Amino acid sequence: MLNRREATLAIAALLAGAAGVGAQGQEAQPPRDATGRRPAERARGGAAEAFFVSPPLAKDDAEKRVLDVLAEMDRNRGRMQSVPMDDGRFLRLLAEFAGAQHVVEIGTSQGVSAIWFCLALRNTGGKLTTFEINPDRAELARANFKRAGVEELVSLVLGDAHEKVLEITESVDLLFLDADKPGYRDYLEKLFPKLRPGGLVVAHNIDPRMADPAFVKTITTDSRLDSLLVHLQAGGISVSLRKRGSS
Ligand SMILES: C[S@@+](CC[C@H](N)C(=O)[O-])C[C@H]1O[C@@H](n2cnc3c(N)ncnc32)[C@H](O)[C@@H]1O
Numbered sequence: 001m002l003n004r005r006e007a008t009l010a011i012a013a014l015l016a017g018a019a020g021v022g023a024q025g026q027e028a029q030p031p032r033d034a035t036g037r038r039p040a041e042r043a044r045g046g047a048a049e050a051f052f053v054s055p056p057l058a059k060d061d062a063e064k065r066v067l068d069v070l071a072e073m074d075r076n077r078g079r080m081q082s083v084p085m086d087d088g089r090f091l092r093l094l095a096e097f098a099g100a101q102h103v104v105e106i107g108t109s110q111g112v113s114a115i116w117f118c119l120a121l122r123n124t125g126g127k128l129t130t131f132e133i134n135p136d137r138a139e140l141a142r143a144n145f146k147r148a149g150v151e152e153l154v155s156l157v158l159g160d161a162h163e164k165v166l167e168i169t170e171s172v173d174l175l176f177l178d179a180d181k182p183g184y185r186d187y188l189e190k191l192f193p194k195l196r197p198g199g200l201v202v203a204h205n206i207d208p209r210m211a212d213p214a215f216v217k218t219i220t221t222d223s224r225l226d227s228l229l230v231h232l233q234a235g236g237i238s239v240s241l242r243k244r245g246s247s
Contacts, residue, residue, distance in 0.1 A: 056089060062149070066119055069148040073112050080110050080137075083178065083204060087231055088116035091176065094200060094239070096120035100173040101127070104194075106161045106187050107179030108132035111141035113204075117176070118150035128154045129168065131161035131179070162186055171196045178204040184215040197244040201225070206236040 030039050058064035074085050083091070095103055095117050101124065103117050108130040117128050132138040138158045145151040157164050161179060165187060172194045177184045184203055195201065201219065205211060206229055219227040219238055224246035231237040 056085075062122070063119065066115060066148045066150065069144065070112065070115055073110065073115075073144065077112075080112075082109055082112035083116070084235075087204065087235075087237060088113055090231060090237065091202065092116045092120045094120075094202060095126075095174055096123055098173055098200060099124050099126075101125065102170055102172050103128045103174045103176065104165070104168065104172045104191065105130040105176040105178065106165070106183075107177070107204075108141045108156060109134075109137050109178075111144040113176065113178060114141065114154060115144065115148050115150060118145075118148070118153045121153050122150070126153075126173070129157065130154060131157045131159070131164055133158075133160050133179075162190075165190050168194055170194070172199060174200045174202060176202045176204070181205060181210055181215075182212045184212055185218055188215070188218065192242070195242050197242055197246060199242050201238075201240040201242070203238045203240075204235070206238040207232075211236070 056067055056070075058067050070085070070088065073082065091113055096119075100117075100120060103121065103126065105114055105117065105128060108114055109132065111130075114128055114130045120126075121128060130141075132141060135158060138156055141156060142151070145154050145156075157167075162183060168191065172191060173196055175187070175191050175195055177187055179187075188201060203211075203215070203219070206216065216238075219225055219240045224243055225240040226243060227238055227240040229236055229238050
């Protein structure tokens with residue numbers, strides 16, 4: 001008959017075995033790939049992608065015009081490091097669901113994520129303020145906003161966002177970070193007071209290769225925020241809710 005201590009150890013050993021933990025407490029499972037998935041998870045992901053094929057569908061001519069521009073930009077993404085299509089769709093979904101009146105984006109580039117936000121803002125009656133440090137990219141983005149017919153919804157601020165964001169006076173419903181990765185924490189600190197309670201901080205490229213660990217630590221340990229990591233297959237997007245009632 002086992003005494004209580006032996007029984008506890010036996011149960012712990014069984015649980016460890018079920019979780020794939022080896023004798024030295026090391027993981028016995030195959031390693032994760034760059035997107036954070038193990039081979040079995042990758043296979044499941046591939047099956048899910050084949051099972052759930054859902055291209056963006058235009059509900060009217062105006063939406064078709066925007067989606068056509070986005071499809072063309074996606075084909076020519078090249079070295080612009082724009083958000084992939086599914087990430088853009090996710091951003092639109094968040095902004096539209098939040099009924100966003102004011103979205104702030106750090107890192108416009110040629111304007112892909114900005115145009116996805118505009119698809120939401122056309123419906124919510126909101127607007128986008130987006131920051132870009134590179135004049136050529138800013139000019140290209142402006143041309144793309146015109147092509148998509150969303151230029152009225154966007155204020156593009158040219159310059160270093162670390163300084164320029166201090167000029168924001170209005171409340172922010174959704175803050176999207178997609179510029180210099182080591183700068184994310186500074187942007188969050190500067191804009192947190194403007195983020196409305198119940199608002200969202202969304203950060204792109206939150207994966208082990210690119211993300212700033214200090215930013216990840218902030219969003220996962222600050223009790224005023226509740227943060228999740230999603231879209232791992234495309235590099236990782238963190239979504240943090242600014243809890244209502246937080247100072
Ligand atoms: C990954 S790209 C943004 C992609 C864009 N969100 C899209 O989906 O099309 C990052 C952009 O941030 C800009 N950037 C980097 N540091 C910046 C800063 N301090 N202020 C403003 N923009 C900055 C870069 O010039 C670059 O165009």
